[in-house]
Amino acid sequence: MTNPSSIASRVPAGRNRAGATSVGARVAWVIVVGVFVCFFALPIVWVLLAPTRSDAGIVHGAPLTFGSLDDLAATWRHLYDFQSHAIVTWVGNSALYSFSALAITLVTAVPAGYALATARFRGRVALLTATLMVMLMPNATLVLPLYLEMNALGLDGSRLSVILPLSFFPFGVYLTYIYYATTVSGDLLAAARIDGASEWMVFWRIALPLARPVVALVAFFSFVHSWNNFFLPFVMLPDSQQYPAQVGLNNLLTASPMFNASSGISEILRPELALAALLTSIPVLIVFLFSQRALVSGMTAGATKE
Amino acid sequence: MVATGTPQARVGASRPGIRAAKPRRRRVGSGRVGYLFVAGYTILLLLFGVVPVAYALWLSVTNSSGQLVGLGNFTRVFADYRFGSAFAHIGLYLTLWLISLMVLVVTLAVMLHGRLKRTSALVRFVCYLPGAFAGASSVLIWLILLDPVASPVGPVLRAVGWRSAAQVVAPENLPVIFTIIAFWTGAGSWIVIMYGALNGIPDEVIEAARIDGAGAVQTALRIQIPMLRKWIAYMLILAFAGGAQLFVEPQLVGTASFGQVPDDWSPNQLSYQYAFVAADFNGAAAIAVVLLVLSLGCAAAAVFKAGLFERGHS
Numbered sequence: 001m002t003n004p005s006s007i008a009s010r011v012p013a014g015r016n017r018a019g020a021t022s023v024g025a026r027v028a029w030v031i032v033v034g035v036f037v038c039f040f041a042l043p044i045v046w047v048l049l050a051p052t053r054s055d056a057g058i059v060h061g062a063p064l065t066f067g068s069l070d071d072l073a074a075t076w077r078h079l080y081d082f083q084s085h086a087i088v089t090w091v092g093n094s095a096l097y098s099f100s101a102l103a104i105t106l107v108t109a110v111p112a113g114y115a116l117a118t119a120r121f122r123g124r125v126a127l128l129t130a131t132l133m134v135m136l137m138p139n140a141t142l143v144l145p146l147y148l149e150m151n152a153l154g155l156d157g158s159r160l161s162v163i164l165p166l167s168f169f170p171f172g173v174y175l176t177y178i179y180y181a182t183t184v185s186g187d188l189l190a191a192a193r194i195d196g197a198s199e200w201m202v203f204w205r206i207a208l209p210l211a212r213p214v215v216a217l218v219a220f221f222s223f224v225h226s227w228n229n230f231f232l233p234f235v236m237l238p239d240s241q242q243y244p245a246q247v248g249l250n251n252l253l254t255a256s257p258m259f260n261a262s263s264g265i266s267e268i269l270r271p272e273l274a275l276a277a278l279l280t281s282i283p284v285l286i287v288f289l290f291s292q293r294a295l296v297s298g299m300t301a302g303a304t305k306e
Numbered sequence: 307m308v309a310t311g312t313p314q315a316r317v318g319a320s321r322p323g324i325r326a327a328k329p330r331r332r333r334v335g336s337g338r339v340g341y342l343f344v345a346g347y348t349i350l351l352l353l354f355g356v357v358p359v360a361y362a363l364w365l366s367v368t369n370s371s372g373q374l375v376g377l378g379n380f381t382r383v384f385a386d387y388r389f390g391s392a393f394a395h396i397g398l399y400l401t402l403w404l405i406s407l408m409v410l411v412v413t414l415a416v417m418l419h420g421r422l423k424r425t426s427a428l429v430r431f432v433c434y435l436p437g438a439f440a441g442a443s444s445v446l447i448w449l450i451l452l453d454p455v456a457s458p459v460g461p462v463l464r465a466v467g468w469r470s471a472a473q474v475v476a477p478e479n480l481p482v483i484f485t486i487i488a489f490w491t492g493a494g495s496w497i498v499i500m501y502g503a504l505n506g507i508p509d510e511v512i513e514a515a516r517i518d519g520a521g522a523v524q525t526a527l528r529i530q531i532p533m534l535r536k537w538i539a540y541m542l543i544l545a546f547a548g549g550a551q552l553f554v555e556p557q558l559v560g561t562a563s564f565g566q567v568p569d570d571w572s573p574n575q576l577s578y579q580y581a582f583v584a585a586d587f588n589g590a591a592a593i594a595v596v597l598l599v600l601s602l603g604c605a606a607a608a609v610f611k612a613g614l615f616e617r618g619h620s
Contacts, residue, residue, distance in 0.1 A: 033417060037433075042458065042459070043436065044436060046458055047439075059455055059456050063459075108346035108347040108350055109347055111346070112347035112348075115339070115340045115343030115344050116344065119339065119340035120340070121340035121341060127348065130355065130356065134356075136547050137359075137547065137602065139551060140551035140594075140597075141359075141598045141601075142354070142355070144577060144578075144587070145357075145361040145362040145365065145591065147581075148587065164353070164354065168350040168354035224440070228440045230441055230442055231551070231554065234553075247442075249443060249446060250442055250554075250557070253561055253562060258562075259561060259564075260561070270456055273446055273450065277446045277447050280443055281438050281439045281443045284437075285439075288435060288438040289435075
């Protein structure tokens, strides 16, 4: 972290020659950026601290302080006891749905994006257009007809009714397509072909290794998209044993006496809700911690070459 | 499949010597393998993209016994008093959300670009991290944070005139609240992406502008932002697509609003009500089709205007 005095001493070196950055501008920079940092960071700090306190502590105590490990243990016990450790089941379900969908997405989307960008075949433009259309379409538009389709197939209420639609991820195809179209030179692939490599070898040995950033990117978006999806499982799955974490949270909120006076449960209060929000987000949080670089390199690889 | 021609094949065709050697095999091969590569995805696209859309269209023009009723479902749904208000809600929310996204994300990305590398990286990371809480978690967190009784920024909320949780989740505040939640979870990754796109602008261009006497603001307005146009359009399209399908936020807030927020606040909720409460799948499909047409229209306009998908073929 850089302190303000070094901001003052370092920035002008490059800029002052042109007279672009005045003291006022720098102060404004620090204030504006500071406000946004608080806005983004405070809720995270809060959600990390809240489970360590009692509900009364949150309401009456000093804001944003650490409670005690005992309170954290109590919070966890309350949450774990809710519908006999439903929280664990929900997170497990989310993992199952997200990873299954991710696997199918990668196997289908990456070759498709590659072919759309590098090969010319009849129907290519139609496929590309359809991909774009569906990608830009609100997912929820399809949830109801998907439900009816699954119903007709006899799959409604099964886990597959969630996994299969989630594994259809046109955004992944689009990302891969953009990446290959803008970053990987056609000459390189052509050279390999002239050297006698088969199309499959060209893809497997040259194109795929080059696409590592975009594969990471697609995996990242697909995982997050599946993990955070609410509407689809909400509609498809009737049984709370099958709920993913997101739908489970809805259950928890409905059961909390904070928001529902008629609820018979008294243990699910603010610390428990905060802990549940945190626990159900941890997998995505971990992915986020390690994926920012992939995100940048993936998205900008396309931009730099244009 | 034979005559479409890759760029290489076209180059080959203009040079007789090469044409004699291989181009035919390559063209055909390229086509067939192309089909193989897209096969898996195409099946998914048909099953979970095309078929449901077609099915929704079909349902929207038929009745429950499968007879064509023309636009009957649409006129019926339009006449529902909940329809207009649901779209008004979502329209207001989308306006707030897209404007704040466009103005604040671009401003922040430009401000963070080219300064203090480490501070900037840290700030970007902090902005981006809340994305991990997208969905139900973020709603849950903000429901508590916006409750003046328990919020760490309670005094600020009271200063704005919000004294109780019930007052905060009053229906007229919802577009603002959803914008805050969406910005908290969604803006960060766009800041990161915009920042990356700014890196894609060649240094010489920026340097040339500086030599010509452009200040930071001038450079941003005249060079950086115009060059980000494509990315901004891309962001707005995806934000629109995401925003129009608002469901989990009003659903959860509705649960926690002490009965103030109806469970048909957004069009998707209304569609859900039609389908699963009234068992009227045709009416639900009609709403889904309206949403679909709306978002596709906007997307097409943005794609066309920004020339988003013209590049990258060569």
